[in-house]
Amino acid sequence: MTRTFKVQGLTPRTLLSHIHKDGICRGVLILLPLLVLSGDLLWFPLVYESRQLAKNISITSLLKEQPICLGTLKAQNIYVSIDNINNSKYLSYIKGPSSALAISHFVTSESQESRVGALGQAVLGKLASVSPDDRRRLYDFFNRLRTGHAGEVLELPLNINAEQHRRFPIDHLFFLLFEQGPSSNNKDAVSGGITKILEMAKRGHISTLIIPCLAYSWGDKNSISFADFFQSLFDSLSHTYGPRNIYLSLYTDWPTFTLEEAVTALNRVWAYQSGGFSALAFVLYRMDFRLTLLFLPLCLLVSSFFVPLTAKNYLIIVFSFIGSVVGAGRLIDFVAQGHGSTFRFLVQVIVTAVLSAGFPFLVNWNPKNLFSKERG
Amino acid sequence: MVKRSVSALPIGLAVRLALDAISYSNALPPWFDSFTVSYSVREKVIARKIEQYLNGDRPRSPFEILVPKKTGAPKPWFIPSVNDQIVLQTSVSALAEKINRVIDPKRVLSYQYNTDPNRVQLVNS
Numbered sequence: 001m002t003r004t005f006k007v008q009g010l011t012p013r014t015l016l017s018h019i020h021k022d023g024i025c026r027g028v029l030i031l032l033p034l035l036v037l038s039g040d041l042l043w044f045p046l047v048y049e050s051r052q053l054a055k056n057i058s059i060t061s062l063l064k065e066q067p068i069c070l071g072t073l074k075a076q077n078i079y080v081s082i083d084n085i086n087n088s089k090y091l092s093y094i095k096g097p098s099s100a101l102a103i104s105h106f107v108t109s110e111s112q113e114s115r116v117g118a119l120g121q122a123v124l125g126k127l128a129s130v131s132p133d134d135r136r137r138l139y140d141f142f143n144r145l146r147t148g149h150a151g152e153v154l155e156l157p158l159n160i161n162a163e164q165h166r167r168f169p170i171d172h173l174f175f176l177l178f179e180q181g182p183s184s185n186n187k188d189a190v191s192g193g194i195t196k197i198l199e200m201a202k203r204g205h206i207s208t209l210i211i212p213c214l215a216y217s218w219g220d221k222n223s224i225s226f227a228d229f230f231q232s233l234f235d236s237l238s239h240t241y242g243p244r245n246i247y248l249s250l251y252t253d254w255p256t257f258t259l260e261e262a263v264t265a266l267n268r269v270w271a272y273q274s275g276g277f278s279a280l281a282f283v284l285y286r287m288d289f290r291l292t293l294l295f296l297p298l299c300l301l302v303s304s305f306f307v308p309l310t311a312k313n314y315l316i317i318v319f320s321f322i323g324s325v326v327g328a329g330r331l332i333d334f335v336a337q338g339h340g341s342t343f344r345f346l347v348q349v350i351v352t353a354v355l356s357a358g359f360p361f362l363v364n365w366n367p368k369n370l371f372s373k374e375r376g
Numbered sequence: 377m378v379k380r381s382v383s384a385l386p387i388g389l390a391v392r393l394a395l396d397a398i399s400y401s402n403a404l405p406p407w408f409d410s411f412t413v414s415y416s417v418r419e420k421v422i423a424r425k426i427e428q429y430l431n432g433d434r435p436r437s438p439f440e441i442l443v444p445k446k447t448g449a450p451k452p453w454f455i456p457s458v459n460d461q462i463v464l465q466t467s468v469s470a471l472a473e474k475i476n477r478v479i480d481p482k483r484v485l486s487y488q489y490n491t492d493p494n495r496v497q498l499v500n501s
Binding site for chain 1: 392396397415416419493495
């Protein structure tokens with residue numbers, strides 16, 4: 001079918017004006033999906049769902065420059081840094097509108113007692129000089145915190161004024177409760193607690209979350225191991241959409257052998273976690289949706305040479321194309337079984353491009369036509 | 377200007393290399409546990425010292441000791457202060473990686489630059 005217009009009785013000027021108006025209208029309709037795509041990119045300004053930037057981090061590089069970006073996991077950019085809260089440049093590298101720090105706090109279920117961890121004490125000390133009001137609120141918060149169970153998460157927003165904010169760029173504190181005693185028993189609390197922190201941070205529109213090695217104490221031989229901590233952490237990260245930036249914060253004053261142990265465990269766990277998208281592989285964020293919107297204008301353009309883009313035709317083409325792409329997704333999964341994410345991505349791009357460019361022809365393909373009686 | 381250029385130096389790495397990793401120079405006496413070192417404080421001290429040197433201060437003379445050679449003749453050994461050893465290590469660490477990048481490893485017949493990501497060491501052990 002070719003495109004026809006009723007042009008009889010029109011002067012050349014009105015005909016040109018008609019064509020011009022029609023061309024603009026057609027262009028707007030064709031480009032509408034790109035407008036939706038732009039809106040989606042503004043609403044979710046993320047490119048990667050997962051990618052591996054570094055196979056591992058080198059401890060000597062980390063001591064020279066920081067933070068180091070490991071990659072992206074579940075749309076969360078993961079960085080590693082070595083920090084000390086008493087340093088004047090503490091967290092000076094973080095960017096973003098709001099940031100939060102996770103802290104461990106220790107409770108005893110039998111007696112109504114609690115103990116502030118080393119980082120909690122350091123935060124109290126820092127707030128004394130940066131924001132005395134927040135220090136008082138945190139002190140009262142610790143005093144009231146007598147009961148709780150391991151894995152529970154509590155939060156406290158801070159109100160540090162803009163002048164002092166660069167000295168302690170934290171807007172929110174999350175407290176993960178642990179049972180007092182050997183922290184090696186707290187593995188489940190770490191796993192569940194971090195998931196809760198990620199969810200709460202997401203709900204609170206926190207863009208940057210700093211996670212130190214919670215419940216770890218280098219002087220305690222019964223402390224949770226780095227391998228267990230990082231495994232629990234990455235398990236939580238790979239199952240939850242949390243804040244955009246996650247900083248894994250190691251401690252500056254750990255002895256060198258402890259730092260080596262931490263980096264070894266981190267590298268091992270990251271290698272395991274990023275195995276599915278190693279080297280050049282990556283997974284784009286909202287890939288199916290964005291790829292469909294990207295190729296929809298091509299489909300509309302090609303289709304517009306065969307049928308006029310009336311409202312009805314437009315909707316039919318849009319929904320048929322989306323249906324075809326969604327259906328093709330199952331076929332792509334079938335073909336890409338056992339291959340990496342890059343192969344799947346390439347197949348998906350090729351299939352979507354072919355579907356969009358050949359849409360007017362492909363929709364006429366019907367197996368029934370092959371075997372119909374008329375044909376024989 | 378000096379402050380900015382000093383903050384770019386790998387002082388944190390140099391402190392750990394000099395105090396924990398490089399055993400042949402034994403920067404610290406054997407009765408000194410390395411985990412009692414406050415690395416962040418030491419880093420600040422070294423940064424200040426480098427600034428002073430860049431502003432014209434001269435380091436103190438190294439400790440000198442006469443060590444007998446095989447022939448029996450004494451040979452002087454010069455041992456800089458612990459902080460000066462770290463300052464020297466900072467200079468080495470600032471250059472080592474850049475130099476290693478342009479060197480053909482097949483032609484290095486002595487120490488190879490550290491390639492183990494999990495170890496704090498200057499050369500492969």
